[in-house]
Amino acid sequence: MVDLGLMVKNHRKKAGLTQLELANLAGIGKTTVFDIEKNKETVRWSNILSVLQVLNIKVEFKSPLTENV
Amino acid sequence: MVDLGLMVKNHRKKAGLTQLELANLAGIGKTTVFDIEKNKETVRWSNILSVLQVLNIKVEFKSPLTENV
DNA sequence: CATATATTACCGTTTTAACGGTAAAATTAC
DNA sequence: GTAATTTTACCGTTAAAACGGTAATATATG
Numbered sequence: 001m002v003d004l005g006l007m008v009k010n011h012r013k014k015a016g017l018t019q020l021e022l023a024n025l026a027g028i029g030k031t032t033v034f035d036i037e038k039n040k041e042t043v044r045w046s047n048i049l050s051v052l053q054v055l056n057i058k059v060e061f062k063s064p065l066t067e068n069v
Numbered sequence: 070m071v072d073l074g075l076m077v078k079n080h081r082k083k084a085g086l087t088q089l090e091l092a093n094l095a096g097i098g099k100t101t102v103f104d105i106e107k108n109k110e111t112v113r114w115s116n117i118l119s120v121l122q123v124l125n126i127k128v129e130f131k132s133p134l135t136e137n138v
Numbered sequence: 139c140a141t142a143t144a145t146t147a148c149c150g151t152t153t154t155a156a157c158g159g160t161a162a163a164a165t166t167a168c
Numbered sequence: 169g170t171a172a173t174t175t176t177a178c179c180g181t182t183a184a185a186a187c188g189g190t191a192a193t194a195t196a197t198g
Contacts, residue, residue: 002130004130007130007132011134018143018144018145019145020144028186028187029186029187029188030187030188031147031185031186031187031188032185032186032187034145034146034147035185035186037145038146040185041113041115041118042184042185043113043185044113044114044154044155044185044186045111045112045114045117046110046111047185049110052130055132056132056133057130058130058131059128059130059131060071060129060130060131061071061073061121061126061127061129062126062129063076063080063125063126063127064125065083087173088174088175088176089174097156097157098156099157099158100155100156100157100158100177101156101157103175103176103177104155104156107176109155112155112156113156113184113185116155116156
């Protein structure tokens, strides 16, 4: 799953946003954006989703059973 | 990102596990497994990761910028 | 270099997810 | 069909994430 925190950071930079701006766009707190970029895994899934949506990042789940659910 | 809840449910069934057994294997509460399968997005990211690890499901993040981070 | 901006870090309060217990509904097994 | 198991649902308590404020460090800009 690589480094989500770094990916978020890179995309945010590319979009020319500060952590605070991204937080506001995602409707979450600045501290949470910071935590996500630091790969803190105890954050709420919904908060990660909000950030990914703003940055236009998609999520995919895969397995050997390769379910096309 | 498709239906994570359904994917977890299918994989769990395939593994012959009950929600309670999966919860124990993942080291989380049964209620949380239930919530994940119901696509409740307010669950902790770390709890989702624990479940995915048990079921051998991988996560991928993608974007138009296709960062190979 | 100095200044401005952004990031990192810590803290206290508030909000809320996690959890197990329990019971009802649904599913499966006999 | 009935019985056993599993899933769904609700609840109260406990633990912890979310949050904004603030300050210190780091980075960028002049």
